[in-house]
């Protein structure tokens with residue numbers, strides 16, 4: 001069965017629109033997400049546009065702050081300081097990756113943790129690890145919500161996470177652990193045979209490495225839940241203008257073995273945006289006391 005993130009996003013955004021309207025009615029405050037985009041990376045521009053469109057759909061405002069690719073670290077940090085100090089801004093999202101040569105850790109550490117709707121600030125990472133999350137990072141939050149809404153309980157299951165990034169792999173492993181799964185984390189230095197063994201035993205498989213078809217379909221356990229976080233654009237085939245978008249798992253081969261599987265696109269991606277909207281409302285509520 002397909003885990004349809006697009007349909008679920010629609011439902012979540014519909015519910016959020018009601019909650020935002022009630023919040024604004026009660027407080028006179030409209031939640032506002034500031035999006036910061038440095039440079040002209042086309043994929044990042046697409047993601048930021050989707051995030052801003054989602055704000056509109058739920059009745060929040062977004063303030064877009066595009067900066068040229070030659071922005072200095074100091075200029076970006078000064079902008080973050082301004083947004084931190086602005087009471088009209090509830091959430092701050094600095095789109096990653098930043099241009100080469102910029103230090104994203106320093107920038108992320110500078111965002112007010114109470115406005116850190118990505119959940120990337122060290123204090124928010126710490127709270128998440130301790131099961132006291134203020135903001136759960138959007139992509140892993142979306143993964144957990146997809147499972148929950150599909151009636152899939154990780155409790156007692158063997159889960160394998162492929163990838164250990166701070167944005168997806170690591171927090172996904174924490175959340176699955178908190179949900180009582182037994183979690184194996186694998187990554188680029190995991191020996192190939194161990195990687196295969198870990199994938200083959202997974203009842204729940206989360207793959208976030210950013211490499212097209214990294215996991216062969218025949219490794220997928222019969223009936224497993226396959227969550228493919230990867231979004232990779234292939235080179236255009238002859239006659240195609242742009243290449244196809246594919247995940248990190250060989251979908252065609254995995255589909256017949258998996259019990260549940262996310263499509264790419266239309267699986268995890270839409271959920272990330274829905275969770276960002278949810279986090280922005282959480283921020284606005286907490287900052288409007």
Ligand code: GUN
Nearest residue numbers: 093094095096097118138
């Ligand atoms: N780039 C890829 N994923 C993300 C994300 O979740 N947040 C931000 N800020 N940048 C990203």
